[in-house]
Amino acid sequence: MPGPTADLFADDALQQPAGREQIGEQSYVLRAYALPWVERLLPELRRVLAQSPFRQMVTPGGFTMSAALSSCGELGWTTDTRGYRYSPLDPRSQQPWPALPDALRELAVLAAADAGFNDFAPDACLINRYVPGAKMSLHQDKNERDYSAPVVSVSLGLPAVFLFGGHARSDKPQKISLFHGDVVVWGGVDRLRFHGVMPIKEGVHPRMGRQRINLTLRTAG
Numbered sequence: 001m002p003g004p005t006a007d008l009f010a011d012d013a014l015q016q017p018a019g020r021e022q023i024g025e026q027s028y029v030l031r032a033y034a035l036p037w038v039e040r041l042l043p044e045l046r047r048v049l050a051q052s053p054f055r056q057m058v059t060p061g062g063f064t065m066s067a068a069l070s071s072c073g074e075l076g077w078t079t080d081t082r083g084y085r086y087s088p089l090d091p092r093s094q095q096p097w098p099a100l101p102d103a104l105r106e107l108a109v110l111a112a113a114d115a116g117f118n119d120f121a122p123d124a125c126l127i128n129r130y131v132p133g134a135k136m137s138l139h140q141d142k143n144e145r146d147y148s149a150p151v152v153s154v155s156l157g158l159p160a161v162f163l164f165g166g167h168a169r170s171d172k173p174q175k176i177s178l179f180h181g182d183v184v185v186w187g188g189v190d191r192l193r194f195h196g197v198m199p200i201k202e203g204v205h206p207r208m209g210r211q212r213i214n215l216t217l218r219t220a221g
């Protein structure tokens with residue numbers, strides 16, 4: 001078993017020198033890209049979550065998702081027994097979702113541009129919280145109106161193994177480790193590829209504690 005020091009070193013800086021890794025024809029991991037932004041993002045995130053706290057949602061099939069969700073921006077993604085959709089109101093409060101924080105928008109627009117997508121204009125940010133054991137099954141993101149816009153995701157906290165599949169559910173997925181501060185940009189021909197997250201391994205992140213938070217920015221409306 002690694003001790004606390006090993007955990008610390010296994011984490012951010014050493015395993016992920018900043019740099020861009022291409023994972024698909026139009027998809028890139030920007031390693032450690034968000035690290036300089038984290039101390040601006042966390043207070044913004046705290047404000048968002050005070051207004052729209054994490055909650056576990058039920059899929060149309062009747063399963064409770066293991067990841068807890070919230071949203072910010074003009075549109076938020078929700079699911080219930082009636083289906084998946086984007087909505088301008090948080091169903092919990094019946095109020096608009098919290099605004100998309102400035103630093104988060106800036107970071108996402110810069111990351112998209114670095115991956116070749118200029119003029120990214122996100123209107124929705126889905127916030128996923130995973131505790132150890134939580135996962136996301138292989139799926140496609142098909143609720144957005146315009147698939148020409150990329151998706152930008154920011155990983156915070158515990159590491160995850162991201163599954164990046166193909167256009168058919170049966171295509172064998174690549175496994176890509178994502179660490180605190182990594183940003184991933186997916187777009188173009190990769191936009192409708194199946195993807196998921198393996199169950200998060202037990203651990204405690206030195207900054208984020210016993211959780212992984214993923215922020216996914218999209219143009220949904």
Ligand code: MD3
Nearest residue numbers: 128141151153186190191193195214216
């Ligand atoms: C790849 N979230 O919220 S990053 C999701 O880590 C979701 O929480 C995962 O899948 C997470 O829908 C993965 C986001 C992501 C979003 C859209 C994609 C990855 C994608 C579209 C195409 C390919």
Ligand code: FE
Nearest residue numbers: 139140141195
């Ligand atoms: Fe997804």
